[in-house]
Amino acid sequence: MSIAEDKILRTEELTLNMGPQHPSTHGVYRAILVLDGEYVQNMENVIGYLHRGMEKLAEARTYPQFLPYTDRLDYAAAMLNELGYVQTVEKLMGVELPERAEFIRIIMAELQRIASHLVMIGSFALDLGGFTPWMYCFRDREKILDLFEMVAGARMTPAYMRVGGVMDDLNPEFIPELKKFIDSMPASFEEYDNIVTGNEIFIARTKGVGILTAEKALAYGVTGPNLRAAGIGYDLRKVAPYSIYEKFDFDVPVFYNGDSFDRFVIRIEEMKQSLRILEQAIANLPDGPIQAKIPRVIRPPEGEVYHQIEGSKGLLGYYIASDGSNKPSRIHIHGPSFVNLGALPEMCTGLMVQDVVTTIASIDFILGEVDR
Amino acid sequence: MDKTTSLEEIITLLVEKYEGRLERVEDSLDAAIRVKDQLFFQVAKELKEEHGLDFLTDLTALDLGEGKFRGIYHLMSWKPYRLLRIEVDASGEEPWLPSITELWPAANVQEREVFDMFGIIYDGHPNLTRILLSEDFEGHPLRKSYVTKSRRK
Numbered sequence: 464m465s466i467a468e469d470k471i472l473r474t475e476e477l478t479l480n481m482g483p484q485h486p487s488t489h490g491v492y493r494a495i496l497v498l499d500g501e502y503v504q505n506m507e508n509v510i511g512y513l514h515r516g517m518e519k520l521a522e523a524r525t526y527p528q529f530l531p532y533t534d535r536l537d538y539a540a541a542m543l544n545e546l547g548y549v550q551t552v553e554k555l556m557g558v559e560l561p562e563r564a565e566f567i568r569i570i571m572a573e574l575q576r577i578a579s580h581l582v583m584i585g586s587f588a589l590d591l592g593g594f595t596p597w598m599y600c601f602r603d604r605e606k607i608l609d610l611f612e613m614v615a616g617a618r619m620t621p622a623y624m625r626v627g628g629v630m631d632d633l634n635p636e637f638i639p640e641l642k643k644f645i646d647s648m649p650a651s652f653e654e655y656d657n658i659v660t661g662n663e664i665f666i667a668r669t670k671g672v673g674i675l676t677a678e679k680a681l682a683y684g685v686t687g688p689n690l691r692a693a694g695i696g697y698d699l700r701k702v703a704p705y706s707i708y709e710k711f712d713f714d715v716p717v718f719y720n721g722d723s724f725d726r727f728v729i730r731i732e733e734m735k736q737s738l739r740i741l742e743q744a745i746a747n748l749p750d751g752p753i754q755a756k757i758p759r760v761i762r763p764p765e766g767e768v769y770h771q772i773e774g775s776k777g778l779l780g781y782y783i784a785s786d787g788s789n790k791p792s793r794i795h796i797h798g799p800s801f802v803n804l805g806a807l808p809e810m811c812t813g814l815m816v817q818d819v820v821t822t823i824a825s826i827d828f829i830l831g832e833v834d835r
Numbered sequence: 836m837d838k839t840t841s842l843e844e845i846i847t848l849l850v851e852k853y854e855g856r857l858e859r860v861e862d863s864l865d866a867a868i869r870v871k872d873q874l875f876f877q878v879a880k881e882l883k884e885e886h887g888l889d890f891l892t893d894l895t896a897l898d899l900g901e902g903k904f905r906g907i908y909h910l911m912s913w914k915p916y917r918l919l920r921i922e923v924d925a926s927g928e929e930p931w932l933p934s935i936t937e938l939w940p941a942a943n944v945q946e947r948e949v950f951d952m953f954g955i956i957y958d959g960h961p962n963l964t965r966i967l968l969s970e971d972f973e974g975h976p977l978r979k980s981y982v983t984k985s986r987r988k
Contacts, residue, residue: 490932511967519976519983554864684891684941703916768864768892769909769920780893782907793977795895795907805944834967 476504479816483512487590487820490830494811494819501815505626506808513834521794526552526626526761529794534620536796537584537832541774542575543613544832545624550705551781552626552769555763563751564628565707570641570744571611571623575735577648578607580688580730583827587727588659590824591668596659603651606644613637626761628754638745645738645745655731669724673810673822676721683806686799687777689826692729693721699773710747711740723825730827762789776800776827796835800828842866842917845886849878860922867920872906876933877925879908883938887912888919891935894945896925896953898979904930904955925927925955934959 482493493511497505517536521529533548534541546568553560585600608618610707613634615621623630633668659665675685680693690697700708716732718725765787771780786792803826810826811819840848846859846868856874860867870878888910897905907924923937925932934957936942946957947966954975957963965972974981 511965511969514967516976516983519981523983523985614854635962681890682940684939703911711926766862766864767867767907768919769918771892780909782893782895782909784897795893796965797893797895801944801948805941809940 474500476704481819482796483509483612487823489586489674489823492828492830492833494821494823496811496816496819497824498816501817503811503814503816503819506811506819507807508804508808510804510830510833515542515835517796518794521791523790524793525789526763529791530624530626531620531622533796534622535831536798536835537579537774537776537800537829538619539829540575540579542571542623543579543772543774543779545622546572546706547770547772547774547779547781549624549626550772551762551768551783552761554770555766555768555783555785556626556757556761558627558755558757560628560755561752562707562749566744566748567625567629567633567753568624569706569708569711570741570748571614571629573740573744574610574641576737576775577734578604579605580734584655584659584727585731587824587827588665590820591665593665596684598648598653599651599654599658606647607653610637610640610644613640625754627757628752632753638748641709641741641745643695645741648734648738652731652735660728660731666724668817668821669727669825670722671720672723672818673814673825674720674722675810676691679806679809680721683809684802685761685777685806686802687774688729688733689777689803691716692718692725694719699778705770705772711743713739723821726825726827729752760789771797774799774830776829777803796832798832798835800830800832801835804828804833840886842919845882845888846919849881853878853903860920863920865920866919867922869922869924872923872926872932875906875921876935876938878904879910879921879935880938882919882921887974888917891939891941892918894935894949896949896955896977898953898977899924900979904953906932906949906955908935929956930954931956931958933957934963936960953973954978 477498479496479498482488483491493509495507496503531679533544536544581600581604585597588596611621612618615623677693677695680690696715698715701715713736716729718729763785767784769782771778780797782795783791784793811822856871858869890911892911893909895907904925908921910919910928911937951965951967
């Protein structure tokens with residue numbers, strides 16, 4: 464039968480491989496898409512390209528030796544990973560921290576949250592074809608990394624926190640520089656709004672795209688800004704304050720559509736709240752020691768503990784089982800990106816290929832934390 | 836669910852109901868219970884549907900040595916905030932545990948990870964394959980019997 468005789472056009476499903484080296488997969492992540500025309504029928508995540516065996520490595524390291532490894536989990540939010548880890552070890556040992564150390568930690572954690580959200584909104588816009596917003600976001604993120612360099616000597620992997628406190632006290636120039644940064648941000652938010660949030664193309668490509676309903680989010684264990692963009696205002700800093708968060712006055716932004724647009728806007732709103740926390744932390748920063756008295760060799764008592772903090776991507780949990788020696792018997796890292804990514808195939812089913820790119824960018828995962 | 840029932844009361848209730856097959860873990864930093872594997876699915880379902888612990892926050896496992904494994908689950912309720920650890924000893928030559936993917940889709944990827952790292956079989960899992968390591972990887976690296984090569988002696 465010739466083509467001319469074949470009146471009915473034959474169609475078939477197409478399996479499309481996306482990644483692992485794909486500009487919009489944010490690292491080495493691969494998706495297998497089954498397409499009907501341009502619509503996604505089925506999607507499968509393929510991960511593990513960045514697996515370094517962190518949890519196994521931890522078994523051969525002492526407690527302080529493992530700290531720099533946590534920087535390499537979510538490498539866009541190193542300070543938050545450190546905070547979760549040292550707090551878990553402290554909970555196991557029952558250490559009380561001097562107040563100044565707690566304040567310094569909160570300053571670093573909130574700065575890191577802003578830096579992480581800036582990466583997200585910058586790369587989100589980049590994935591949709593806007594290169595300029597990326598530059599704006601990285602200009603501001605650079606200021607935060609400079610602040611980290613000032614106190615810790617490193618920008619991305621500071622290894623600044625210690626069990627029982629922090630590595631070093633703040634430089635005299637730190638607070639003035641931080642104030643300058645805080646003052647510069649409102650103008651930047653206006654720029655982001657003008658260049659991205661109010662952009663017609665951006666709105667058309669994100670509104671109503673990749674909807675994650677509240678029920679689905681909870682069932683899939685999705686946490687962090689992604690959950691709060693689906694209408695559920697759960698933030699661990701409010702629900703179960705750890706460290707000294709109960710001392711701060713801040714709001715938890717909530718959006719109700721659960722689409723990519725809301726997941727973008729909520730991050731800008733969260734940055735504004737983080738700035739509020741920073742202002743209060745500077746105003747109330749007490750003097751005093753930055754390190755609690757802890758034994759020279761850290762040997763937590765035998766036992767198990769689970770501790771979680773509100774990371775920049777969701778609940779970051781550490782489970783540590785100690786056998787009483789100076790090395791952990793087991794460390795399990797609950798990376799929010801790993802769990803959030805589990806909800807992605809369902810979110811993308813039924814979307815067009817271009818919207819898959821939007822949705823991937825909007826849930827903001829970091830492969831270092833997914834693969835560990 | 837009665838929001839005023841405290842976590843302690845829930846645990847006491849369960850310990851009395853499943854006498855001998857469910858026990859409280861004493862001297863634990865977090866509230867924790869230990870359940871027999873045959874009972875685990877039922878208890879998890881009960882905690883989710885009747886006691887408001889409806890959020891699976893973490894799922895992992897422990898190697899206890901001598902071929903014994905333990906499943907570690909952390910269930911949570913957001914409001915009021917509660918966190919409960921459930922420990923389930925896996926039995927059998929080939930360690931297995933019941934899958935809770937049916938109750939929480941969140942368990943899907945996490946059970947696959949534990950299968951990958953510990954070789955624990957999750958009975959009832961829809962797609963139990965390796966997730967972080969490649970399909971041709973031999974062994975399960977987080978088992979204590981898996982010794983990594985070290986350059987530091």
